[in-house]
Amino acid sequence: MTPIPSFARHERRPIATVERDGDVVTLGWADGASFTCLSEWLHEQSIGIDPSTREGTVEPSDLAPPGSLVGAFVDDGALRVEWATGERATVDPGWLRSIADGDHLPGSGVGRPRPWTASDLPEPPSFDGSRVLDDESVLEAWLGELCTTGLARLRSTPTTDDLMAELAARIGPIRGSNFGGVFTVESVVEPDSTANTGRALGQHTDLPTRETPPGFQFLHCVENTVAGGASRMADGLAVVEELRSNHPEAHEALTTLEWVFANRAPDGDHRWVAPLIDHGATGSPLTLRAFYPVRLAPHMPIEDQPRAYAAMRTFSAVAHDARFMITSVFEPGDLVGFDNRRILHGRDAFDPGVGRRRLRGCYIDRDDVLSRLRVLRRPGRAATPTAAAAAPATATPDPATPVAGAPPPPTRSIGGVAP
The missing domain is CATH 3.60.130.10 (Clavaminate synthase-like)
Incomplete structure (x- = not known):
């Protein structure tokens, strides 16, 4: 699996369909979710990712040029892409699904602000x-x-x-x-x-x-x-x-x-x-x-x-x-x-x-x-045995909030896919 720009261990979400229209690629999942992206983006976020830093390494002028994408298809649930330059990448479907779901946006993983008045919150949580x-x-x-x-x-x-x-x-x-x-x-x-x-x-x-x-x-x-x-x-x-x-x-x-x-x-x-x-x-x-x-x-x-x-x-x-x-x-x-x-x-x-x-x-x-x-809520972090200690004294966290725990083990899958 080609390195991805993430340290999270994404749940494997197999891609069901891939459609290509020139440089535009549309992915589909079995539950109806879809994601459309450009070949340049796929190139810089796969071929161009350093496996250690998970950061991009390709200058914009060195990206695969428009018209050079020659193949995009499903490969064992992942996305397989090929360019005329001979470069190839197999992209983690769980990471792609996280992008489709907006998990990369600033507000993801931290919860939405909940306005309150004194009747809602008589004392600090x-x-x-x-x-x-x-x-x-x-x-x-x-x-x-x-x-x-x-x-x-x-x-x-x-x-x-x-x-x-x-x-x-x-x-x-x-x-x-x-x-x-x-x-x-x-x-x-x-x-x-x-x-x-x-x-x-x-x-x-x-x-x-x-x-x-x-x-x-x-x-x-x-x-x-x-x-x-x-x-x-x-x-x-x-x-x-x-x-x-x-x-x-x-x-x-x-x-x-x-x-x-x-x-x-x-x-x-x-x-x-x-x-x-x-x-x-x-x-x-x-x-x-x-x-x-x-x-x-x-x-x-x-x-x-x-x-x-x-x-x-x-x-x-x-x-x-x-x-x-x-x-x-x-x-x-x-x-x-x-x-x-x-x-x-x-x-x-x-x-x-x-x-x-x-x-x-x-x-x-x-x-x-x-x-x-x-980071505390990053997918793949194992729960600690003392998670019950997080229960608040006077307030209950958002039920949609996952419980985070101990750091992940030092050895990570390069593709970022949970085993």
Whole structure:
């Protein structure tokens, strides 16, 4: 079997029919599924694949030219293709079926976002985190909930300063910021951020001053003996839909009128210009730029500014509405992850002079979180015997979500077909 551009072990799905019309090849399966592709694509994704890296090796100018495909037929359920150059390939039918089914697309394997309100989700979905460093099924279930709900909590994790970095290492590279890699959130005498005070924080997202704000934020409670300081969360998808449906003028202003966001620090100067509700390019995830301490100035004509401020007031009112906002108190050992570009988070005020509230946190980019979840759910990964430990404490993962487990054995079939 010719190497394919995948490390997954695809279920064997024999091809039933192959039709060729010049350079266009159409594959059919017994269940009625079909897939149509071009000979150049077949050449670069079969002949041109390196068996070790599973990456392409052929420059576009070196691809088999149009008209050079001389044969395409079924060979023991696989696709056999031949070119006038003498090159031949036998392509894994399971991999081809995965392409036909869209399993190669960015949203595959991670679940669709599920918008929620306070009536749907009275508290963060919670999982037993005592074994998250050792059991990949716990990690997979927690990350799966995080990527669909946008919010998920681990409970009973060790209350050590190193836990945050250790868990991040199981997910992906930490996204650094002006706060460093792993940072501490607690009230200090000379704070470098409003987060490091005892003040209340309105519903917001972090680092709107960046071209691409961090995808996910993680906060681990090491110690909490203060009165107050409850954490507040609201789903930006639900907030935006409420604005679109019931406050269309505000929604229009929030999605089109731009602001300058700027980080104010002695040793940093980050700036970006964008609307508060930033939908980005087609297919991009929602990015809410909603942190008033770093919103510097309107970037719009003076005549638009009154409605821009009116729209922000409406946004704030909806984001703090009890219908959309849930409140919980950090307990030592709680570790909460959330989609920083989607989930609005805030905090009640507390007296820093009585007790101590100390969190350790970090950011990890969305690409790396989704990559880790896809690998954990990659076809062919054997289930671990401790998969039952992934059962959440207060929430049930999407029933369509497969349970992932241990890494595959080091020796892989070059064709990527499961034995």
